[in-house]
Amino acid sequence: MKNYIFRRTFFDSFVFAYLAMILLVVAGRPTPEQMLNLGQNFLIFVIAMVIGAALSAGLNNSKNPAIHTLGEALFEPAYKKAAKAELPWYKTFSAWQLITFLVVTFVVGLNITKFSLTELLDEDGFAGAVRLFHGLFSPNFEILPKAVLNIIETIFMAFMATTLAIPVAFVLSFFCAKNIMKGPVASTVYMLLRTLLNFTRAIEALIWAIIFSVWVGIGPFSGMLALMIHSIASLAKQYSEMVETVSEGPIEGIQSTGATKLQTVWFAIVPQVILPYISFTVYRWDINVRMATIIGLVGGGGIGTMLIQYQGQAMWPEVGCIILVIAIVVWGMDQASAVIRDALK
Amino acid sequence: MSQPILSLRNLVKTYPNGVQALKGVSFDVKKGEFLVIIGLSGSGKSTLLRCVNRLHDPTSGEILFEGKDIAKVQGEEVRSLRKHIGMIFQHFNLIPRHSVLSNVLMGRLGFMSSLKSIFGLFSDEDKAKALEYLRLVGIAEKAKIRADQLSGGQQQRVAIARALTQGPSILLADEPVASLDPATCHTVMDYLKKVNQELGITVICNLHFLSLVRQYATRVIALKGGEIVYEGSPNDITEAWFEKIYGQGAKEVHIN
Numbered sequence: 114m115k116n117y118i119f120r121r122t123f124f125d126s127f128v129f130a131y132l133a134m135i136l137l138v139v140a141g142r143p144t145p146e147q148m149l150n151l152g153q154n155f156l157i158f159v160i161a162m163v164i165g166a167a168l169s170a171g172l173n174n175s176k177n178p179a180i181h182t183l184g185e186a187l188f189e190p191a192y193k194k195a196a197k198a199e200l201p202w203y204k205t206f207s208a209w210q211l212i213t214f215l216v217v218t219f220v221v222g223l224n225i226t227k228f229s230l231t232e233l234l235d236e237d238g239f240a241g242a243v244r245l246f247h248g249l250f251s252p253n254f255e256i257l258p259k260a261v262l263n264i265i266e267t268i269f270m271a272f273m274a275t276t277l278a279i280p281v282a283f284v285l286s287f288f289c290a291k292n293i294m295k296g297p298v299a300s301t302v303y304m305l306l307r308t309l310l311n312f313t314r315a316i317e318a319l320i321w322a323i324i325f326s327v328w329v330g331i332g333p334f335s336g337m338l339a340l341m342i343h344s345i346a347s348l349a350k351q352y353s354e355m356v357e358t359v360s361e362g363p364i365e366g367i368q369s370t371g372a373t374k375l376q377t378v379w380f381a382i383v384p385q386v387i388l389p390y391i392s393f394t395v396y397r398w399d400i401n402v403r404m405a406t407i408i409g410l411v412g413g414g415g416i417g418t419m420l421i422q423y424q425g426q427a428m429w430p431e432v433g434c435i436i437l438v439i440a441i442v443v444w445g446m447d448q449a450s451a452v453i454r455d456a457l458k
Numbered sequence: 459m460s461q462p463i464l465s466l467r468n469l470v471k472t473y474p475n476g477v478q479a480l481k482g483v484s485f486d487v488k489k490g491e492f493l494v495i496i497g498l499s500g501s502g503k504s505t506l507l508r509c510v511n512r513l514h515d516p517t518s519g520e521i522l523f524e525g526k527d528i529a530k531v532q533g534e535e536v537r538s539l540r541k542h543i544g545m546i547f548q549h550f551n552l553i554p555r556h557s558v559l560s561n562v563l564m565g566r567l568g569f570m571s572s573l574k575s576i577f578g579l580f581s582d583e584d585k586a587k588a589l590e591y592l593r594l595v596g597i598a599e600k601a602k603i604r605a606d607q608l609s610g611g612q613q614q615r616v617a618i619a620r621a622l623t624q625g626p627s628i629l630l631a632d633e634p635v636a637s638l639d640p641a642t643c644h645t646v647m648d649y650l651k652k653v654n655q656e657l658g659i660t661v662i663c664n665l666h667f668l669s670l671v672r673q674y675a676t677r678v679i680a681l682k683g684g685e686i687v688y689e690g691s692p693n694d695i696t697e698a699w700f701e702k703i704y705g706q707g708a709k710e711v712h713i714n
Contacts, residue, residue, distance in 0.1 A: 369545040370621075371541035373537065373567075375572040
């Protein structure tokens with residue numbers, strides 16, 4: 114109940130403060146120095162949020178449902194919603210609040226991304242794009258042997274990253290499952306591991322690749338390590354979610370025989386999760402092949418590194434050949450992994 | 459007279475959400491008895507059985523098993539306690555993807571090292587024992603079949619064989635026939651009776667149906683709201699007692 118009030122107030126005041134800031138920028142025309150003054154701007158934002166919170170409380174405490182806010186409409190409990198009279202949307206404050214929010218955001222978005230039809234239809238620019246496409250669509254197959262060797266390297270990077278991640282993620286998954294980690298010590302370990310994994314996953318594989326290319330040098334090894342770290346975090350999360358959905362019955366059944374914790378996990382839980390585990394793992398390998406290509410761009414080795422070299426020299430026919438090879442392999446992996454996962458159901 | 463195999467002394471169980479499932483239950487179970495516990499859903503029957511083999515931790519009170527208080531034991535002692543207490547469940551709780559024989563062998567887990575069991579290194583002696591108990595419950599020919607391909611009644615018999623493979627001195631049965639059809643119901647109850655009479659294993663069984671109680675129990679305890687409201691011979695349960703246990707207007711249903 115309290116929770117709902119908090120969410121409503123936070124949502125409304127955030128939307129209000131966001132609109133207020135945009136109004137300030139448009140009307141006040143701040144200098145670039147003022148725009149960069151993070152501390153001061155943050156303070157203004159917080160003040161706007163306080164005003165927004167007061168507004169939200171004021172509007173929602175009114176008996177008239179027409180002036181209730183978007184936050185109220187989003188988060189109010191079902192029983193309150195049921196007690197209200199139905200109003201046409203255009204007569205409610207919340208609908209206009211939503212429309213204002215979306216329209217303003219769209220206009221600001223056009224501005225920030227410097228959206229420009231003149232640039233898009235500019236003759237010189239368009240001619241450049243045509244040259245590029247012409248190159249891409251007449252691929253230079255002289256470099257095909259090298260591209261094939263490089264994509265094999267990429268596939269193996271993905272394979273090794275997945276394979277090395279499996280045992281680590283497998284073990285971690287049980288320590289990250291709420292239904293296994295009961296008791297004060299266990300739940301602390303659970304919390305710590307969950308946080309660590311979430312943090313690891315929040316860092317993109319691309320960033321890990323940069324870190325490892327400094328650590329072990331540019332090449333497939335750093336790319337593989339980056340993918341491995343990312344795979345461990347992702348697989349452990351997916352695996353542990355499976356562990357959390359297992360049925361309790363077999364666990365009680367095995368426990369009642371006097372089995373140890375390890376035996377209970379092995380005999381009651383593992384048989385229930387093994388097929389989804391394999392399915393997730395195949396999918397992860399598929400994802401890793403695609404990610405390995407991107408990681409190659411920052412020096413992770415494989416086809417990505419080759420791609421960035423030719424792109425830097427604007428050798429479009431060669432780039433075309435590489436893109437074609439990547440597309441065929443990714444499409445093939447995608448199909449294969451879908452067929453295998455389907456068979457495992 | 460020999461001392462009881464199991465004695466509960468003022469057993470209390472309060473769940474973390476504040477529900478008092480058992481409000482001071484005391485009774486003795488003699489060796490070789492077929493004790494049936496009856497009561498409505500939520501009367502505390504399941505909680506009681508789960509406290510005995512410590513799947514649940516009792517809040518207070520004593521549980522004397524073969525003379526030793528096991529209400530507060532921890533870790534390794536809980537496991538060695540469970541080895542001597544077999545349990546079967548309403549939903550059988552087998553491992554669906556494993557074979558029948560492999561499920562029965564799980565009864566030996568408590569007696570071997572974790573590492574050995576993970577590699578499936580069950581001794582020939584264990585395997586022979588498992589097959590012997592599968593024969594006892596009449597489904598030795600299904601040993602190689604996956605457990606989830608059996609009918610409900612057959613699965614419950616596998617569960618009985620698994621519990622017997624532990625070599626228990628007590629068998630706890632939590633609503634063993636509640637998810638079975640009436641005909642299968644009697645088959646499973648007959649096997650429990652056989653276990654009780656031929657192997658001399660003490661049985662404590664939760665049941666819903668009074669007609670089954672009269673047929674199988676040597677003694678009855680009725681629970682209501684976590685307290686004992688009746689204790690005695692199954693033949694002494696009158697219509698009046700029945701109403702007291704199950705509430706006004708309850709009718710006895712016969713299963714044939």
